[in-house]
Amino acid sequence: MGNTNSAAKSGSNQNQQQQRGGDSGQPLSDTSSNGATSPSSAYDTSSPVSLVGGTDLLREPPPLKTVLDELSAKDLKITVDLLEGLFKRCCFMEIESFFDKYPSEDTLKCQFGATCFFNGPHIDENHSFTVGENSSAVCDCGNAESVNPHGFCIDHQNVDEDNQIKQFRSVQPFVQKDLHLFFRYIFAYLQRVTAVPADFEANKPNVETILEWLAFLASRSSILIHIISQEVSSQRLDYNNFDLNSPLPLPYATNENVMLESHHFLSYIFRRPNLLEYFLDLLTLLIDNHRLFRFVLFEEYLKNYVDIFTPRDTLSTEITMLIGSFYLETSSILIPFTTGLSSNNFLELIFKTHKDYMKLLEPFYKSDKQIEKEVMLQTDLTCVPKLFKNKQVGKYFVEHDNMIKLYLEFALALHNFTSPQFVDPTITTTCFLVALEHKLMSSIKNLVEVQKPEKPDTPAKLSLAIIGQINKLVYPPLFERNGLKLPHQDFFQKFKYSEIPVHFPLYRMLCNVILEGSHVGLVDTIKSVYTTEDVVNMVNTVLLFRVCYISYDPSYDPKENLLKSQQSTEFLTDPTMMCDLFALQVGLMILGPRHYLHTFFNVITSVDIYNNSTAFNELFALLISSFQVRGTVNPTEDEIRYHMIQVISSGFFILENLKLGFIFKETPPSTIKKIVEEVSVKKEQVRVLKDEYWKDVDLFYPFLSLKYKNILKSRTIQNYKEYQKRNDIPDEFPIPPTLTPLKPQFKAVQDVFDDPTLFEIVFAVLLEFLHNDYIGYDDSFDLLPVIRLLLKKTDIVANDFLYILASGLKTFHDEHLPTLEGKEEIQKSIDEFYALENKLEWVTPRKLSFFNVIKKYNVELAVGQDKKQTSLLDLLIEIWQSTKQSLNVEKKAALRYIFTMLGDFNANIKQYIKDVGVELGQSTQTSQEEIDQKKSISDKRKKILEQMRQQQQYFLSAAEGKLEPSSPTISSIVSTPPANINDEEKLEKVKVEKKEKVEGEEEEEEEESTSTTTTTTTTTTTTTSTKKQEDEEEEIEEIEKPKIVEPKIEKTKIEEFDEEEEEEEEEPLEEIKNVPIMSPPNPSLLKIKEIFDDDEEHAHQEPVNLDECCIICQTGKEQEILYSIGYIDITSTSQLHNKLEVERHIADETLPDAYVNFLDEYYYNEINPGSLPYLPNKGDEPSLFACFLFYRSASTYISSCSHNVHQTCLRKLHPTFEDGFSCPLCSLPSNVIIPLTVDNTIESLEARKLFYTALCKFDFFLFMNKENATVIERYMWKYVLQNIETLELKSRKTSLYSDSPYFLMKQTEFNKEVATLKRLFNVIMACNVPPIQEGHLPMESSYLFLMDPFIASTYQVYLSNCDPFNCIAHGYTVYLFNMLIMHMMRTVGHADITKKSLTAFINDVKANPLGPEAIEDFNDQILPYLRKMYLFREFYLPVTADSPQATISIEDFSDFGKMKEYLNVNSIDKFVSAMDFTPLIDHYCSLVNTPKGSKFVGVYPPPSSFKHLPKFINLPERYIDFLRVNLDGGHCDHCKNLKKSVCMFCGLRFCVSDNCKGSSFIHSYRCPNTPFGLFMCIDNPLVKVLKEEHGKTSSFYPFGIYLNPHGVECVTPDTSLTLSQKKLKNLYKHWMNSNNSRKFN
Helix, strand or coil: CCCCCCCCCCHHHHHHHHCCCCHHHCCCCCCCECCCCCCCECCECCCCCCCCCCHHHHCECCCHHHHHHHHCCCCCCCCHHHHHHHHHHHHCCCHHHHHHHCCCHHHCCCCCHHHHHHHCCCCCCCCCCCCCCCCCCCCCCCCCCCCCHHHCCCCCCCCCHHHHHHHHHCCCHHHHHHHHHHHHHHHHHHHHHHCCHHHHHHHHHHHHHHHHHHHHHHCCCHHHHHHHHHHHHCCECCCCCCCCCCCECCCCCCHHHHHHHCCCHHHHHHCCHHHHHHHHHHHHHHHHHCHHHHHHHHHHHHHCHHHHHCCCCHHHHHHHHHHHHHHCCCHHHHHHHHCCCCCCCHHHHHHHHHHHHHHHHCHHHHCCCCCCCCCCCCCCHHHHHHHCCCHHHHHHHHCCHHHHHHHHHHHHHHCCCCCCCCCCCCCHHHHHHHHHHHHHHHHHHHHHHHHCCCCCCHHHHHHHHHHHHHCCCCCCCCEEECCEEECCCCCCCCCCHHHCCCCCHHHHHHHHHHHHCCCHHHHHHHHHHCCHHHHHHHHHHHHHHHHHCCCCCCCCCCCCCCCCCCCCCCCECCCHHHHHHHHHHHHHHHHCHHHHHHHHHHHHCCCCCCCHHHHHHHHHHHHHHHHHCCCCCCCCHHHHHHHHHHHHCCCCCCCCCCCCCHHHCCCCHHHHHHHHHHHEEEECCEEEECHHHHHHCCCCCCCECCCCHHHHHHHHHHHHHHHHHHCCCCCCCCCCCCCCCCCHHHHHHHHHHCCHHHHHHHHHHHHHHHCCCCCEECCCCCCHHHHHHHCCCHHHCHHHHHHHHHHHHHHHHHHHHHHCCCHHHHHHHHHHHHHCCCHHHCCCCCCCHHHHHHCEEEEECCCCCCCEEEEHHHHHHHHHHHHHHCCCHHHHHHHHHHHHHHHHHCHHHHHHHHHCCCCCCCCCCCCHHHHHHHHHHHHHHHHHHHHHHHHHHHHECCCCCCECCCCCCHHHCCCCCCCCHHHHHHHHHHHHHHHHHHCCCCCCEEEEEEEECCCCCCCCEEEEEEEEECCCCCCEEEEEEEECCCCCCCCCHHHCCCCCCCECCCCCCCCCCCCCCCCCCCHHHHHHHHHHHHCCCCCCCCCCCHHHCCCCCCCCCCCCCEEEEEEEEECCHHHHHHHHHHHHHHCCCCCCHHHHHHHHHHHHHHHCCCCCCCCCCCCCCHHHHHHHHHHHCCCEEEEEEEEEEEHHHHHHHCCCHHHCEECCCCCCEECEEEECCCCCCHHHHHHHHHHHHHHHCCCCHHHHCHHHHHHHHHHCHHHHHHHHHHHHHHCCEECCCCCCCEECCCHHHHHHHHHHHHHHHHHHHCCCCCCCCCCCCHHHCCCHHHCCHHHHHHHHHHHHCCCHHHHHHHHHHHHHHHHHHHHHHHHHCCCCCCHHHHHHHHHHHHHCCCCHHHHHHHHHHHHHHHHHHHHHHHCCCCCCCCCCCCCCCHHHHCCHHHHHHHHCCCCHHHHHHHCCCHHHHHHHHCCCECCCCCECCCCCCCCCCCCCCCCCCCCCCEHHHHHHHHCCCCECCCCCCECCEEECCCCCEEECCCCCCCEHHHHHHHCCCCCCEEEEECCCCEEEEEEEECCEEEEEEEEECEECCCCCECCCCCCCCEECHHHHHHHHHHHHCCCHHHHCC
């Protein structure tokens, strides 16, 4: 048999090629038979017709038995060559000849999606697309059911059924017969050797070889796919005559094969899932390319679905996912199989299996022990919502009660998930079950929506069925209290976690049915069958979940970043919030207001409230939302307008970029766009709310996602204040917005606003707010003691309940009053009330909100005092009167609104309000009296905070009166508007001048931020940012930006209007005009006051200069050492720079090969940066440290906010501050304290020991044992050294990613970090280093020319305390000598340097001065060294409080001429001419080998260039080109997932899987830039940031560097995205700052 030229197209087929050749290529048998076959049509190939001509016509394939016996021979190894030989014997041609004669490869569907994408029209036509991973490994290119044929690539334009039929008909009938028999033999063999497990194990290699080869054949020919499909399914697949339930027999039947042909091969393998696994690749090709086979296989799959799905192990999941990938989105298959085509109904099977599936998952909730069994998380439920949108499917489902029952029983099973402990909402099992709930909710919504028009009884039928299942739920018995059934007999009886449900889809499904099929009759029907017990349990369930899992939001996982599978850019939370709030409304309507309110308080008093300052606001916001939510699944334009106003009010909304969530899922984009343009205007890139719509802003809006909730609310409040200021509206809390009217069937919700229970709750809260020590009042309701025990400080929620009151009265006024009957009787009753002398005798004729406001209670305010008749109206008046003392001023708007409404309704009420001195005339200007009162209170507060204010003076800039970057002012505590109009005018003038200056220029602006606190009633703060043009004058214009404080959530990209560098530059201190209503943003400030008040240790000390005092106790260093608060971070900027410099020299073609090879070998194999082959010991030579250890250890950088503290004070505030803390004054992250006093006292020694210990936590903690103590002392210099090297790099001027040069840091930063460097030097130099023997110091070492001269010289100063200036000068000489060595190698072209040749070369340089180009090149290499020398010189200059900064500007620091002048060094030519290099030449020529014995060549390290800085990999201008290069990056070798990220430092690709050895997380520790990682994502145009914090890698929200044509970041791929140099520059500056844990926090 001859060799073939076939080539495999996949990795598996490469193995087939390797198996070719050898004796196995001989024929199995010499037997041959003659016979004739008959031609027929392509789909009727069984009629025999005689053929003539050609010797092949006399041949017949070998008999089945012969083939089976030969293939089954003992020890036979089946190879590709053997199979091809058998093919030739059976079909009388070689396989490649068949492919050449009957080509049909172009009619196959695609297997490589990325290739087809780039070969199609998608890029040119700017199609929208996403990048995903398909587990089936089959692309949809060529599949007209999934992709518009217009989008097919050039290779698959002929893929359609007609072309496949045409190709098959081109095959002669006798060839068809031969092919059929050949494949029939093959499958017969496979069945024989797999029937018995032992046989299968023995023949598994042969089976795998056959299946791989069959898959290869199928990938080459649609003709063979058609034949194989028929043989596998054991039936003829005739497109003109196909009936699933009446299959046609196989063609070319023979007596010999009758038994085999009657056996269904698919049934055989589907009954054996372990065997099915091996057939998946082949079946994948057949399914994807043969429509009829798809039907046959799906029918067989459904017959065995229960057995395949139930195990939920890896194999079960793999099979289900693979087969599901072909069917779950294919309506042409699913619809018939869900509407009766087969007796195996797909929907019925899903519900049945998933019901049992839930039982497998329950133990993961209910057990607190580790469960050994692995249960995979995978579902087919995803197709159900789409199926229920099909009328035919929905109709069939609704008409079959057994299917409805299974569907709801599955939902019922989800209610069984309870846990004895708190369930983390972000764990995978919970997220999976939540996703199932979502599918159940959306499916039943779609079902009702589609079926309701033709079957109006569908909502009622489904509602009754759901309630029937709800009746089966088992809850603890309810307790009767005051005629009401409540979950707990006593209030404040705590719930157990096991009583708190986590999943309750039946309630949510019921709400969806009510909302979608809403009509009055439906609500009445539900009321008639929904028992009180069930309703109470529903309310209890929803409340418990929303209270205990208050941070629940499946769109947000704090442990993940936006690049995970759950990434979301939606403003709004998931649909469960809408359903849960509406469920509470349903409970309110059925139970009635009194029962509902008692249930609410029964629940919230039964859970622990840990954070009173925020939790109570969240609780009662939930109550408010349950009153005013407008439940909807198909929002009207008015409802859409309401939601859009809430989102746009934050000022962040970008219509083109961010999604809006579930509420608008099915709303046409044109409708949203129309409403957006109606209510807002576009300002730059974002939408800004029009002034006339600010009255509709709802501060209790419940649908914001957890991810953005705090920042959006904070911005909304800030923007609302700007709106108030802009329109001269007093700074007051807004009144309730006008909501869309409730639908008539839900009007019963508003009964709560007429019920006396709610008003008495408000009365009790406000009474406690005004008189918190009152005794009580007569005939109080049973919730009074509950409220008093629950709310010990009602000031926290007073605004919430005032809002409830205003909302209730507004509802009555707007909706009830216009149609109210008996208005005259109501007015008469109110008149009678005011005519009564004893108003306690008044009896309200009906429940009415206005009656509840004026109703009197007999209140006892104090023991011994007469009781006072007091109404809710009286309490409101009392609050109003308190505003005259500048108290409760934010409540005036609500009070004014309530008083006006009451007065307009009834003249007696209006007169009563007027008589007590309430003036309702709204003034647009604040009265002078109020201004004076505010100033008085402000002065008092200023006195308390004066010491804090003084502390900030350190950061004032003398030139501009501005603060330095990271120094928070008193504005961190209170709001600080400009001191006077002149200051504002000056600032405005600067803004105007700057605008004129930069107009028309393309200079980039540098953004800096300033913390300032906004006064609000919710726990949020805002931060004032300043955008700064980085020129010599550094003029400032301001923008505003929010900062989240409570709860603490990582900053999101939505905060960043401009991606320019974000630093913290402050405004001047200004007069305090406003008193904050909320507490300070830094919780530590409150504790500082407590510590300061109780501090006996420092109480006797007089205040000192606050620049030299503890920020906590405000005293100095007289009795305790002061420490500077600092931060040590692991950062490899300098190490990456060294690596890039080495690579640059290795790639330098002017250098000799011998030196390049030496450099490569020495750096990567001997130095081996980033590794530690062994632990150093005290006997090691200092040169070992200088040569190796300082390169191998993790590089660190230490910075400081320059605030000082006593250790004892800090420990009181942060007992374990060593684990990390925030500066008590400026809140910057900190983890180390640097002692400011260095002497020989015991206290100072202990302080240094504490500091050294902290440093070693970030390096080799093993040094901490006694045996290695001296190693630590010799090792400490590396912290100073790496700070110098990193500061030198990050203070350079560069043009990377910019058209013009810029500095990587600011002068103020530079000054501060030089001061920190000096402090660090002082402490490290005090380390008691053991003496070093003469001749063993680094500069004396024979390995001097394998060390960085700066490292060697400064390390010698540290070790020996020698003359620093002489030593550093000697190091400079060595550095210039090294430069001459490099110059010589480039000039002479070889690395064979001898004493004679080197002496001659240097003499030649002296005799023939260097040219201008060479001098410029030398100066470029000298400048980095001079800069480090300058920083070292700074250590020996005094540091004073008056002058802590560097003595040089950052501009001069980058000027070679200025640096020469400062350091008094000669030019290179003069220096060389005057220098005697003979000692260095002798020293150099004495070095032959490296410490490890390799031949020494040249020098190490090669001199560094000032022009070259560490940088990112080169990124293409278009994101689509980045995809083109990286999309086909392959799979991870470990987890087999696609590699979806590219390291921006080394260009390698990695997966993003958790806990995978090949992931980007692991690479961040192995990359030269370890442990910090920047990864350009492949599946979205974002840069993922990984940083180490306290020994753990965490993710920062990603940066967008590719923008759309509008200049907006996108989180999804797009063909129009281009690289923004501005964004890339900003990211680069963040990275080069080398303080990653701050910059990326």
